Amino acid sequence: MHLETGRLLMPPLSGQHTEALAEVYADPETARYIGGPSLHAEGTADQVVRFEAVWREHGLGQSALLDRGTGAFLGRAGLHPWPEWDEVELGCVLARHAQGRGLAGEAARAWLDVASTQLGLDRLTAVIHPDNAPSRALATRLRFRVHREDVTPSGVRVLVHERFAP
Numbered sequence: 001m002h003l004e005t006g007r008l009l010m011p012p013l014s015g016q017h018t019e020a021l022a023e024v025y026a027d028p029e030t031a032r033y034i035g036g037p038s039l040h041a042e043g044t045a046d047q048v049v050r051f052e053a054v055w056r057e058h059g060l061g062q063s064a065l066l067d068r069g070t071g072a073f074l075g076r077a078g079l080h081p082w083p084e085w086d087e088v089e090l091g092c093v094l095a096r097h098a099q100g101r102g103l104a105g106e107a108a109r110a111w112l113d114v115a116s117t118q119l120g121l122d123r124l125t126a127v128i129h130p131d132n133a134p135s136r137a138l139a140t141r142l143r144f145r146v147h148r149e150d151v152t153p154s155g156v157r158v159l160v161h162e163r164f165a166p
């Protein structure tokens with residue numbers, strides 16, 4: 001599934017993006033609420049393998065976010081199933097230099113559209129650390145609302161937001 005927006009090309013995230021994604025995660029501020037130091041090069045490679053498996057098994061997943069003009073890798077965005085909770089999450093990570101330009105919102109809206117019109121997903125979640133203010137602001141702009149406090153299987157306290165398709 002190759003999504004596109006006005007400023008982004010969004011091919012499925014795959015092994016060819018591992019190195020660029022690891023560079024994005026190497027910024028401690030960017031990785032702070034999404035795994036921090038565990039996302040070293042090896043951790044990133046493991047994560048990309050899991051994302052590739054999600055694409056194969058579910059026909060949905062994470063897109064690489066590429067600058068439409070230059071092809072530069074800017075981050076990732078897309079859907080991720082949480083089987084423990086029987087929910088599908090919309091998530092987004094941008095390199096620091098790409099933040100504050102509305103690109104995460106642009107990528108997220110492309111996925112929201114696909115989720116409701118092509119995948120029949122009427123409800124999505126956003127699983128966010130309570131202190132992650134930029135992510136909570138993005139979720140609010142996208143009309144997600146706090147649904148519950150919860151703890152992830154790896155023991156992280158989170159606010160699970162939810163959004164119903166219009």
Ligand SMILES: CC(C)(COP(=O)(O)OP(=O)(O)OC[C@H]1O[C@@H](n2cnc3c(N)ncnc32)[C@H](O)[C@@H]1OP(=O)(O)O)[C@@H](O)C(=O)NCCC(=O)NCCS
Pocket residue numbers: 029030031033034091092093094095098099100101102103104105106127128129132134135137138
């Ligand atoms: C969460 C994250 C993706 C949000 O990125 P972001 O750049 O703040 O979000 P957007 O791309 O929607 O940009 C919105 C900002 O761009 C500004 N902006 C500039 N041009 C814009 C445009 N054309 N359209 C919309 N917004 C624009 C907005 O005013 C807003 O700025 P503000 O937050 O100062 O009000 C980013 O902070 C991130 O990658 N964090 C680290 C990883 C992470 O924690 N991810 C979330 C996991 S739960």
